[in-house]
Amino acid sequence: MQAGDASPPTVVASERGGTARSIPPVVIVGGGFGGLYTALALASLAGHPPVLLIEPQERFLFLPLLYELLSGELRAWEIAPRYDALLAGPGVGWLRDRVHSVNTETRRVRTAAGREVSYSALVLATGSTENTAVVPGASRHALTFRSLADVARLGEVVRELGRRERPLQRLAIVGAGPAGVELACKVADLLQGACVVELIEQGEQILPRSRAFNREQALSALRRRDVRLRLRTRVEAVEADRLTLLPPEGAPGSASTTEVLPVRAVIWTAGLRFQPPPLIPPAPADTSGRLRCHPDLRLEGQKDVFVVGDLAALPATGTDPTGPPPANAQVAFQQAAVAARNVMRALAGEPLEPFVWQDLGEMLSLGKGEATLTGGGLTLAGAPAFALRRLAYLARLPGLPQQLRGAAGWLAEP
Numbered sequence: 001m002q003a004g005d006a007s008p009p010t011v012v013a014s015e016r017g018g019t020a021r022s023i024p025p026v027v028i029v030g031g032g033f034g035g036l037y038t039a040l041a042l043a044s045l046a047g048h049p050p051v052l053l054i055e056p057q058e059r060f061l062f063l064p065l066l067y068e069l070l071s072g073e074l075r076a077w078e079i080a081p082r083y084d085a086l087l088a089g090p091g092v093g094w095l096r097d098r099v100h101s102v103n104t105e106t107r108r109v110r111t112a113a114g115r116e117v118s119y120s121a122l123v124l125a126t127g128s129t130e131n132t133a134v135v136p137g138a139s140r141h142a143l144t145f146r147s148l149a150d151v152a153r154l155g156e157v158v159r160e161l162g163r164r165e166r167p168l169q170r171l172a173i174v175g176a177g178p179a180g181v182e183l184a185c186k187v188a189d190l191l192q193g194a195c196v197v198e199l200i201e202q203g204e205q206i207l208p209r210s211r212a213f214n215r216e217q218a219l220s221a222l223r224r225r226d227v228r229l230r231l232r233t234r235v236e237a238v239e240a241d242r243l244t245l246l247p248p249e250g251a252p253g254s255a256s257t258t259e260v261l262p263v264r265a266v267i268w269t270a271g272l273r274f275q276p277p278p279l280i281p282p283a284p285a286d287t288s289g290r291l292r293c294h295p296d297l298r299l300e301g302q303k304d305v306f307v308v309g310d311l312a313a314l315p316a317t318g319t320d321p322t323g324p325p326p327a328n329a330q331v332a333f334q335q336a337a338v339a340a341r342n343v344m345r346a347l348a349g350e351p352l353e354p355f356v357w358q359d360l361g362e363m364l365s366l367g368k369g370e371a372t373l374t375g376g377g378l379t380l381a382g383a384p385a386f387a388l389r390r391l392a393y394l395a396r397l398p399g400l401p402q403q404l405r406g407a408a409g410w411l412a413e414p
Contacts, residue, residue: 031055033332034309035125041340131271175270176201188225
């Protein structure tokens with residue numbers, strides 16, 4: 001199916017070496033890591049049914065490398081390939097549309113453009129966005145960092161700040177998880193002292209779920225770049241040119257007043273918001289809005305609806321002392337392969353396998369040409385870690401053609 005085809009799809013793709021099958025497709029909602037890699041994994045399995053990916057964006061975005069796009073270390077075509085190019089070879093259909101609702105009783109998906117699509121199995125993979133709704137003014141005034149448009153907007157802010165000669169220009173980043181720390185280091189390198197970078201975290205420390213080695217390397221990287229770190233500090237309100245902060249208890253004046261911090265821009269990386277398409281009937285969700293799943297990734301109460309990626313709220317097993325899997329690309333990669341196999345098993349009436357999270361380590365970008373990583377008994381920082389991180393992500397780019405293009409582009413760099 002072509003992206004502009006307005007007819008309801010019942011035959012979407014053909015099996016490798018065979019003819020098209022007139023059965024409802026496996027419909028995958030959302031083309032992020034979980035959705036796209038589930039589609040590619042399904043298409044690689046022998047005897048797979050037709051597969052249809054519904055995704056409104058034109059390009060897939062390899063989010064862990066978005067920071068390198070901002071810094072100019074990578075180019076857009078290397079981390080944002082078009083869906084039609086990625087899916088044409090595997091024979092996966094792509095419908096460029098947004099899902100309006102899903103009726104699990106009639107097994108039909110309705111899109112924003114009014115299409116009605118039947119499914120034999122459904123995979124929900126709509127991911128997450130920054131949770132700017134929790135603080136007054138954040139949705140209106142704060143920048144986010146999850147799209148090519150976000151990169152363009154922040155790039156313009158950085159260039160404007162670099163051109164000015166004003167003292168005490170400030171750029172604030174809210175949230176000191178991986179996204180906030182990586183972004184603070186990249187922005188500080190780009191600004192080269194032209195602006196004060198403030199990293200604001202409500203918790204007791206940066207990177208609360210990270211390895212101690214990576215946390216220490218990140219703290220060192222922030223100090224070398226003169227990033228001002230504010231821990232145990234809550235953002236009370238965001239305005240166009242200022243933040244209202246509640247300082248830590250015991251700080252000067254904290255018992256009686258808030259602090260107003262003038263800023264040129266605010267980048268919001270704190271917290272996640274989950275927005276699955278409306279389901280009829282409503283599906284069980286946790287307190288954050290993620291859909292509750294069985295260990296085999298099936299949506300609770302459903303036999304043929306699966307959830308992967310950030311949207312999946314898995315039950316506690318009691319065997320993982322680190323808690324539930326984090327909301328990151330590594331988890332989505334692993335869930336995609338299990339979801340693809342379980343879709344095939346569900347359609348064949350076979351027992352399903354549980355998803356078991358395997359923590360393969362952690363990699364963080366810490367400025368231009370620097371990174372830190374731990375995993376597989378290895379701890380590494382600096383330029384060698386940056387090179388190894390790049391190679392690891394090269395192997396994860398979707399599809400061999402994109403991997404080869406990426407490798408050619410990176411090897412051609414001076």
